[in-house]
Amino acid sequence: MSSASFPPARLPLPRELLLITDELQSPADFLLFRGVFAHLKDTKNARCVVASVSGDETIWRAMAGKMSVNYAQCLASQRLVYLDAMAHADVGAMSPSLVSLFRALQDTLDAQLSDPDAPTLLVLDDIAALEWMGVSELEVSRFARAIYALCRKTNAALILRHHVVTPGEPDDLLRHLLQLCTYHLDVFPLSSGRSGAVHGQIALHTGPGVAGSHKLITRTAALQYRLTDSGAVFFDRGTGGGVL
């Protein structure tokens, strides 16, 4: 895939799960912002639900302004719903459960179903932090599976973001998510460290048993990107494209 056609349009499609993994040196926030705001701009009746575990609404508001989306208007018209996941998940309990968070998401998605033709996108940001804060791996992976089932039922597309803290050694939760996903966007830093011109690299893999309609990108031929104030510029490796 060339840099011009990235990120591919219509990724993920309804009833598909796109897993985005990133590392501390190369956070994938820009892909989430792009995914949500491009979806909202795509069609007039598009709807989006963002459930964030460790993010905050301030940056969503700030980035909406930069990507020319009227955030307040979207909120008022219920086209965009921002949900603080931690308000519904009591991780401090003896045996933390994510059932209440699931119910909250279910209610929100059901409310969106008033217009069945409206393309709906659900974004669940930072599923890894739930595990770090004491929710058992089993509970988190069950939750992910339940959310995906919910999305298929309600004809919604799902984006899950997971942080990789041990590059090269996928943990159990990541293995489970990889089994579940339709596509996997793999964002990773340059092996040579931070650079002023290149902020990281992106590879696109397909999930198991999926005949992908999008052209995949291997890790060895990963696309590189540079962050700007209002998004990212993608380019092929090397000095091609007149970017560097």
Add this chain to the structure above:
Amino acid sequence: MSSFRRKTTSKSSSVPTGTRVSPGSTSTIVTSTGIPSLDDILGGGLPLSCSLLVLAPDAHSAYGELVQKYFVAQGLAAGQRICVIDSHAKDFLAECMWTPTGTLGQTAAADEEEDERKDEGDAKIKIAWRYEQMKQFRTTVPTSPQSAEDYCRVFDLTCRVPESVLATARKNGQIIELDVSSGFDSGPRKILGDLAGILADDAKETTSPKPLRVCIPSLGSFQWGDVSTQEICQFLHGLRTLLRRYPHACASVSLPPHLCLESWGGSGWIQKLGWLSDASITLSAFTADPSLSAMFSSHHGFVHIHSLPSPHTLLPSSDKFSTLRGLSSSGENNLAFKCMRKRFVIETLHLDLEGGVGDRRTTPATNTLVLESAVHTHGATPSSAADGSEASTKGGAAVEVRIEQLEAAIDTVTVTEPKQEQPESAFKKSKAKKKVAFHSDRPDLYDF
């Protein structure tokens, strides 16, 4: 009068004391950590509503605590409010550094003069004309100019904060001390609850409350009870959520040394901590590894950056504006810190001259001096080697033990032998110039 007028922002007057607008984003207000070089790395300072995590995994030093003390001292000096969360908050506050007595500008100037004097020796070296006009090479950022003194004061590690300053600050309600280990239901959750109460009260009182610095010198130390990794994660996550809700506060947190290691928190622990705080750096001191301190003798440890604050932007403002990291021009610089008698600085780390040799060899090569001394002692040493017993009776520093004398004699023989030859070889070298000739008729083509 020129028709061009400089645009002045009306916001500059409304910024609270000791803060300024971030160079990267007008909606972000930053405050100083008290260390100019750390401010530079953070992109101007620590933004309000953000948390900074300083990890210092070395158990033999307390650089993490030192950074916290700078953070508190700067808050006191700038007239901001401070909340120290620790069981020994009083002692911690009393140990903070302070600005040197006398006017601030003078001391800063005096310090710089001292540095210049040190460099005078180097300045005498004749520099090639094409490099003479170049700016002097700097490894760190200068201390704040006088106009910005309120933003970041110049602290002196040899000065302690006066009792009177602390007493007045306590009287004015500038200092809040939260005891960690009070009562049965103590622990991270209760502390977060207390802090939420304080912040909510602030927000209730006025619409634009004074900035509050939350300082936690050792989160998870024994005073906090038996904390697990999950509790630390929950606390950091909760703290960040609180700060976002009440954006007039910022926090600086340190962990005790043993909690800063992956051996305690499991694999990926440092990365997890980095994700759960806005900015996180590691100060890994050399004290545990003598080979490192020998290699980088002018520094005391490495600085590793894990994450940097960007509360309103995609790109941390540090990427654009940090001089020390130097990302605007090329790849990221390696950073190291050193703690001098008066201040703590973070610098760019370079290999020394001649690939890692500690001292500068710009003076005449040392081997010529050695040769001269060898020439002088040439006559005296062989005689002592030949009849050691005589030398010992004549010499002022006589050694009584005979076996050692013999050994010493053997040593001197082995050492002096090459010395006898060296002057001759040096003499030869200076006389005969190297010649390279090409002979086509010989089997070995080059003749030297």
